[in-house]
Amino acid sequence: MAAILSIRDLRKIYDGGFEALKGVTLDIDEGEILALLGPNGAGKTTLISMICGITNPSSGQVTVGGHDISADFRAARKLIGLVPQEVNLEPFEKVRNTVAFSRGLFGKPRNDALIEDLLKKLSLWDKRDNQIRELSGGMKRRVLIAKALSHEPRVLFLDEPTAGVDVELRRDMWNVVDELRATGVTIILTTHYIEEAEAIADRVGVINHGQLLLVEDKATLMRRMGQKQLEIQLDTPLDTLPESLIREGLEMGAEGSSLIYTYDTKGERTGITALLTDMQAAGLKLRDVQTKQSSLEDIFVGLVKGDAA
Amino acid sequence: MNWTAVYAIFRFEMNRFFRTFMQSFISPVISTSLYFVVFGAAIGSRIQEIEGVSYGAFIVPGLIMLSVITQAISNGSFGIYFPKFIGTIYELLSAPINFFEIVLGYVGAAALKALFIGVMILVTSTLFVDITIAHPVMMLVFLVLTCVSFSLLGFILGIWAKSFEQLQIVPLLVVTPLIFLGGSFYSISMLPPVWQTITLFNPVVYLISGFRWAFFGMADVPVGWSLLAIAVFTLGCLAVIGWIFKSGWRLRS
Structure with a gap:
């Protein structure tokens, strides 16, 4: 056009x-x-x-x-x-x-x-x-x-x-x-x-x-800018993150009752399969799973902050 | 030329005139009647006539000029100041019109309103005194040129003014004294010689003199000078407006 x-x-x-x-x-x-x-x-x-x-x-x-x-x-x-x-x-x-x-x-x-x-x-x-x-x-x-x-x-x-x-x-x-x-x-x-x-x-x-x-x-x-978050609710809260699960992008949620994994949707591998396999191996049971798309607001704030820096 | 736009502005301005009919139309008529009562009765009983014209009739051209000049300035200035003040000027600036068309719309309406009022006062004055007009065409020429030129001056003031106070200050402190001292209510020949000379620096003298000549065939200054004065004044206002629009002064940052 x-x-x-x-x-x-x-x-x-x-x-x-x-x-x-x-x-x-x-x-x-x-x-x-x-x-x-x-x-x-x-x-x-x-x-x-x-x-x-x-x-x-x-x-x-x-x-x-x-x-x-x-x-x-x-x-x-x-x-x-x-x-x-x-x-x-x-x-x-x-x-x-x-x-x-x-x-x-x-x-x-x-x-x-x-x-x-x-x-x-x-x-x-x-x-x-x-x-x-x-x-x-x-x-x-x-x-x-x-x-x-x-x-x-x-x-x-x-x-x-x-x-x-x-x-x-x-x-x-x-x-x-x-x-x-x-x-x-x-x-x-x-x-x-x-x-x-x-x-x-x-x-x-x-x-x-x-x-x-x-x-x-x-x-x-x-x-392009968007990242997604995978939030996994655990059946039993964790005190510490098992060593086998430590990786980039993974954090423990509030009181250890959940795991939050941030990944790039555009990446060659998201790492989700590996994470879930490792969780199973570590004997963790899942209660619920959800994913969140980052909003335009997150992108915008990121850009404007970057510009100010 | 975007004539539709010129007409739209013109109509918009005339609408306001009719919306405020009492204020813009009736009040000049009432104040003129008051002038007649006060000047005509009080002073007229002492000054019988000036150069063969009864005092009541003698002041008619001056009275018309007084109202026409004041009204032309106030209409011309308010018309463009108000959109600036309330912000609707954005629409004029972003419309497919040039500045000549804007001036034509605003000044055309302002001048027509002033002309209306001038005619109304003339008609009102015939209720009080007998009037004969020696040179009707020239009378109309002077009247129309005065309406247009002072509406142009008003337009300039409206663009210049940054507050309502500034909008009032020039008419109040400069123009009104010039009109009163410009022979509206007396003949310059009645003044002491020194003041006669000083008065000649007042541009309004030429207008009122010329206008009075059109009525009674007598003038304080030669009528050619009067025509020249108003022509120069009109051209001066046009030149200033031309510059304002070229530079965007107080309109476009």
């Missing part, structure tokens, strides 16, 4: 000399969902702001659908929808009007049916004639999404869409993303909720201190 968004060596140095983004290069395919993970201040919002035209890049090039964001900004920006992190809305405007305003701003002719459909999908139709100040926080976020989608963008940026949002709304938001995916919209979302990236992204990028540390297919990333 062709890249709809192409970022080349994008840098941002603020007036004070702070380098918020240190040369990011990234291609995003049409229709994919990319999650950008990173702690606060990592450069996620700076990256998005530059692509959308809110902040001027210091150097580098970005094209959206083949259109350069500065030389051909009209064509590029028409393809982009942005849901900002902050809930910035005109408090006295009515829901329907503010969404129609956004569509007009992007040069699209009035289309009441489309806006009705959008508001219904986002459960805002009942509130269409309410002033924005009368809405709850979650509703306001939906209005931001409706505004961003009002001009039918091909690329949607969601800057921490679920920060400070309750669980129910977060699920709703994920459903919206799912529906958009079905229509072929490319989505780039930033988040520091790893479960969010894990739940909805196709690819995951990790960004910290203005650098893109890696971008990987989510499944590959988890496979």
Whole structure:
């Protein structure tokens, strides 16, 4: 698939000399969902702001659908929808009007049916004639999404869409993303909720201190970095680990009632068969066995820590 | 040109105007009536006429200018300051529009609102005094140019201001005194000679003089100077706005 968004060596140095983004290069395919993970201040919002035209890049090039964001900004920006992190809305405007305003701003002719459909999908139709100040926080976020989608963008940026949002709304938001995916919209979302990236992204990028540390297919990333743990509950607790069992990756669990064996899923041999054979030879009886996949969170924490070191 | 966007901004701004109809429309009319009562009745009973024009009629152009300039600045500045203040400016910056279109939308709406108010005051004043307009077309030219140029100035102030206090400070401390001292309510020829000279450094004098000329055919300064003054002022504001948008000053980091 062709890249709809192409970022080349994008840098941002603020007036004070702070380098918020240190040369990011990234291609995003049409229709994919990319999650950008990173702690606060990592450069996620700076990256998005530059692509959308809110902040001027210091150097580098970005094209959206083949259109350069500065030389051909009209064509590029028409393809982009942005849901900002902050809930910035005109408090006295009515829901329907503010969404129609956004569509007009992007040069699209009035289309009441489309806006009705959008508001219904986002459960805002009942509130269409309410002033924005009368809405709850979650509703306001939906209005931001409706505004961003009002001009039918091909690329949607969601800057921490679920920060400070309750669980129910977060699920709703994920459903919206799912529906958009079905229509072929490319989505780039930033988040520091790893479960969010894990739940909805196709690819995951990790960004910290203005650098893109890696971008990987989510499944590959988890496979590549992922380790698994085998936890064996013992029938009788152990005082010490029998010498025949001592090996790399094996630890005793709490009070000796279990053994925890960490292994690499990608390794040529996992060592599980050998461990179980040796346990049998040592006369240990098993009560229960379970395995755990390391989560994206473990991977992320590992990467960010490694970067800081 | 993204005319749809210009219209969207324009409509949005006009909506706010109608939402705050009482505040933005009725209040200038009421304050004008008060001026007539106070100036017309109190002072007008002592000053019968100025250069053959009754005092009540003489102050009409000045009154219109006073309101139009104040309203144009406040509309122009608030329109762009408010999105900056509440953060909705992100949408303008990320939309496929250029700065000329943004200015056209905001300043167009601000100037039209000011024009409305100017016309309202003119209509209100006919309830109090008889008015004849000697040069109607030139009157309209002066009125429209004043609305546009001071809306542009307001737009600049709105971008410059970092707080509501700053937003108010220039209109309050600079513009209002200049209007009051610019011959709104008197003819410059009534001043001592020294002050007549000093007054000529006040740009508003040229506006009010030209505008009054359009009404009564008499002026404190030649009408050509008035036209030149407002043209230079308009171009100056346009140049500053051009620079702001090129550099992204106080808009894009």
